[in-house]
Amino acid sequence: MFRKVFKTCFIACLLVLTAGVLVLAVYALSGKSQRAGIENVVLDGVDLVRESPTTPASVVRTLDKVAxxxxxxADDAIAAPSPDPADASPYGDPxxxxxxxxxPGYEVGYDEVEHVPRWAAYKVMPHKGVHAARPSGFRSDARTYSxxxxxxxxHSGYDRGHMAPNYAMGVCHGVAAQHASFLMTNVVPQLHGLNAGLWKDIELRIAQRYTERYGEVWVxxxxxxSRTEAARYIGPADTRVRVPDAFWMVLMTRTPEGRIRSVAFLIxxxxxxxxxxxxxxLxxxxxxxxxxxxxxxxxxxxEVQGALEVSPALRAW
Structure with missing residues (x-):
């Protein structure tokens, strides 16, 4: 019985090793685009493991480093001047x-007509995960006309969706920034399934995993x-708030060699x-x-904008 099990395991390992050698051989003989395709297939398998909620954090960290x-x-980076380390937006405000x-901790460009932030910019960095309790409510911003x-x-059917997130502000910038993230100039109408789902997942990925992998990350x-579909609003006419049709997010990091790389999402x-x-x-x-x-x-x-902005990133980080 033992011999049979051993033989089966040995054959299985041999087949896996042979397949690995064949993949490496094909990879070595392939062109750049074919190699990228092979890498994406392998990374798809890596993602199945590292994105599983049952995978231990230590394994996720190891797989992140492998990826x-x-x-x-790794090669999706370009040469650029050093960004301003003190600015929420790395190369000037939008x-x-x-x-x-x-x-404190973030900046926004606020639209006084549609009553939403058109953009928010913030930076996250390695932290100890310590933050204050979540504030009890949102506050009007006295700096605005409306x-x-x-x-x-x-009762609108939408959450108050943070653009600069509560968690990242708290762990990276402290209590004042966390409380400032609850200003109404930092929120947009967002469906709960997105606000508490994928959008939150991405925010936490940035604040937790990306800071560990890359250090500073600008967001x-x-x-x-939409310019073609009818606008949707919530609230009374004098302070009605426009409901977004989608959301975008652009991330930027610097490599140890001083190059920059970015990734842009449209959700x-x-x-x-x-x-x-x-x-x-992407x-x-x-x-x-x-x-x-x-x-x-x-x-x-x-020149740098052209190299950075024309094409999507090859793969999500």
Whole structure:
């Protein structure tokens, strides 16, 4: 019996080893695009393990490090000047006709007509995971003309969706930033299944896993409003708040060699509780700028912007 089991295991291991050798041989003989395809297939398998809720955190950290060695991720970086370490947005605030509000830990460009932030920018960095208790409620922002109240969202069918997240503000920037994230100028109407689902998953991934993998991570995000479909609103006419049709998020990090890399997501506004394949939401920064009407990194040269913004990232990190 033991011999039979041993023989079966030996044959299985031999087949796996042979398959691995064949894959490596095909990889070595392939061109760049074919190699990227092979890497993506392997990383799909890695993702199935590291994105499983039952996988231990130590294993996830190890697999994250393994994934970052694949050229499809590691080589997707370009040369650029060093970003301003003190700024929430790495290469200048997004350009657009919005009210610029500076808060502890984050900044927003607020739209006084639609009563939402058109963009929010913040930076996260390695932390100890310590933060204060969640504030009890949202507050109007006295710096705005409309001073939208939290009650506008009550019974609307939408959550008050943070753009600069409560958790990241608390663990990275402290109590003042965490409390400031509950200003009404930092929230948009967001379906609960997205706010507490995929959007939250991405926020936590950035604040927890990406800071451990990459150190500092800059985040710029905001809503998308359709130019072809009828606008949807919640609240009374004088302070009605427009409901987004989608949301975008752009992340940027620096490699140890001083190069920058970025990834941009476009998330439809629907109930998405969880999705292991973030790569399905990848878009170019150019596409984000087209949809949002913003110039996201105005201090970068046109040459660097062109290299950074024209194409989507090869794969989600």
């Amino acid at each position: 970052d060695t694949f050229p499809v991720i 350009v657009g006709p919005w009210l610029h509000l500076v808060n 001073k939208v109240r939290s009650e506008v969202y009550t 710029v995000n905001g809503p998308v409003f 439809p506004h629907r109930e998405i509780w969880r999705d292991l394949d973030l790569s399905r939401y 878009v170019s920064i150019d596409e984000v700028e087209r949809l949002s009407g913003l110039d996201l990194f105005p201090l970068l040269s046109k």
